[in-house]
Amino acid sequence: MQTRSHGQDLGTAAAEAFADPTFKDRAYAVYADLRAADPVSSARMPDGRTMWFVARYDDTLTVLRDHARFGNDPGNVFSQDQLEAMYAGWLSRLTPEQQARVAEVDRAISRHLLGVDPPNHSRLRRLVSQSFTPRFVEGLRLRVQQIADGLVDEIEARAAASGERRFDLIEAFAFPLPLTVIAEMLGIPVGMRERFRVWSHAAVAFNPAEPGDPGQNDLLFEFVEYLRGLIAKKREAPADDLVSGLVEAESEGDRLSEDELVAMIFLLIVAGHETTVNLIGNGMLTLFEHPEQLARLKVEPSPDLMKGAIEEILRYSGPVEHSLSRWAREDIELHGQTIRRGEQVIVLLASADRDETLVADPERFDIGREPVRHLAFGMGIHVCLGAPLARIEGQVAFSTLLGRMPGLRLDAPREALRWRRGSLIRGVETLPVAF
Numbered sequence: 001m002q003t004r005s006h007g008q009d010l011g012t013a014a015a016e017a018f019a020d021p022t023f024k025d026r027a028y029a030v031y032a033d034l035r036a037a038d039p040v041s042s043a044r045m046p047d048g049r050t051m052w053f054v055a056r057y058d059d060t061l062t063v064l065r066d067h068a069r070f071g072n073d074p075g076n077v078f079s080q081d082q083l084e085a086m087y088a089g090w091l092s093r094l095t096p097e098q099q100a101r102v103a104e105v106d107r108a109i110s111r112h113l114l115g116v117d118p119p120n121h122s123r124l125r126r127l128v129s130q131s132f133t134p135r136f137v138e139g140l141r142l143r144v145q146q147i148a149d150g151l152v153d154e155i156e157a158r159a160a161a162s163g164e165r166r167f168d169l170i171e172a173f174a175f176p177l178p179l180t181v182i183a184e185m186l187g188i189p190v191g192m193r194e195r196f197r198v199w200s201h202a203a204v205a206f207n208p209a210e211p212g213d214p215g216q217n218d219l220l221f222e223f224v225e226y227l228r229g230l231i232a233k234k235r236e237a238p239a240d241d242l243v244s245g246l247v248e249a250e251s252e253g254d255r256l257s258e259d260e261l262v263a264m265i266f267l268l269i270v271a272g273h274e275t276t277v278n279l280i281g282n283g284m285l286t287l288f289e290h291p292e293q294l295a296r297l298k299v300e301p302s303p304d305l306m307k308g309a310i311e312e313i314l315r316y317s318g319p320v321e322h323s324l325s326r327w328a329r330e331d332i333e334l335h336g337q338t339i340r341r342g343e344q345v346i347v348l349l350a351s352a353d354r355d356e357t358l359v360a361d362p363e364r365f366d367i368g369r370e371p372v373r374h375l376a377f378g379m380g381i382h383v384c385l386g387a388p389l390a391r392i393e394g395q396v397a398f399s400t401l402l403g404r405m406p407g408l409r410l411d412a413p414r415e416a417l418r419w420r421r422g423s424l425i426r427g428v429e430t431l432p433v434a435f
């Protein structure tokens with residue numbers, strides 16, 4: 001993408017670039033241009049709406065902290081008639097049966113934490129937050145370590161049997177670790193692993209604004225049906241797990257409705273699947289690309305250095321490229337641009353994390369930085385609920401990999417690695433390694 005000034009051009013180019021899977025290799029250079037030339041830029045969407053991209057750290061904070069003016073729920077900006085008209089436009093190319101399925105899926109999963117504003121958001125978050133406090137998840141560390149050790153045992157056993165000391169780090173380690181943790185927390189059979197992977201990939205690719213591929217909708221429909229069945233089972237026979245807890249959860253006389261339950265569990269599964277895997281994958285890749293930093297982490301395996309390294313990985317190559325949509329609830333001036341009521345705003349977290357005003361020399365990867373500041377987990381009322389869990393999973397993952405496989409190295413040319421499709425997630429499809 002070329003650098004052009006004037007918000008709309010650059011915004012449009014950014015929107016087009018997002019659709020290109022090779023974009024992630026160029027993204028940080030594009031963001032640097034945006035921060036310098038058009039920190040608040042816009043693009044015209046195919047249906048004529050305007051979408052804004054916010055690239056600088058300070059503007060990002062403004063948007064994420066001002067949830068009263070930048071809302072997550074389009075229902076608080078548009079009337080029901082307007083929403084339905086918007087929907088009718090987006091869905092017109094689908095058959096009536098497919099349209100009904102999209103509407104059903106959307107109704108079932110859109111009322112999750114990232115799709116609602118206060119007071120609903122505060123209510124939902126209160127009901128789930130106790131299971132994700134740093135203190136609570138610290139109690140899971142031992143189990144996370146057992147799961148990580150079990151995965152390395154399996155990798156070593158396969159290597160011994162085949163004589164091949166190489167594997168795909170995503171498939172064999174980065175993916176099953178957080179997935180097993182969240183499945184156990186929720187009380188979901190780990191045997192469903194592969195199905196969850198397919199469903200949650202469909203979820204991050206799914207955009208109710210552009211429902212696109214009916215096959216993807218069918219997968220989400222299947223996911224929702226599964227969750228409804230799971231909730232019914234836990235209602236009948238509660239166990240000591242998070243889904244049972246949420247079914248019974250009450251706060252100030254309040255309960256989750258059936259749709260809110262489905263949406264909450266849906267979000268936890270998807271967030272638990274699509275993010276930490278890439279903290280591990282992006283982290284190892286970044287360390288391979290900076291051998292002196294990798295060597296330092298191996299010779300100085302102190303918990304503090306490890307914690308700092310994880311924060312720097314989150315800043316330098318975070319798994320979530322941008323926020324979910326915010327909707328302007330009134331006309332808002334931001335950095336000389338006027339965002340009109342009803343327009344969509346996306347905050348480029350990956351750009352904010354390379355902003356010169358956030359840290360000195362932001363293009364340098366340095367695990368010893370103190371302190372490391374970043375927005376990889378977002379900010380404000382929607383700040384990542386799972387951050388304490390992700391941090392523990394990261395600490396266990398890196399210390400286990402480096403401790404048990406000190407010779408671990410990249411086993412493919414860097415140019416051969418492919419980024420996953422879709423704009424939201426930064427992560428490689430596979431990460432071939434040898435040890």
Ligand code: HEM
Nearest residue numbers: 113114271272275276279323324377378382384385386390
């Ligand atoms: C390294 C791993 C992770 C990263 C980088 C990450 C990143 C984020 C970001 C950027 C947001 C805010 C999005 C926005 O404001 O539009 C968010 C929200 C959220 N995350 Fe995470 N996440 C991670 C892991 C997890 C895990 C493991 C879970 C749970 C199992 C989780 C659950 C959530 C939930 C429930 C929200 C919504 C919070 C709310 O709206 O109140 N995340 N995450």
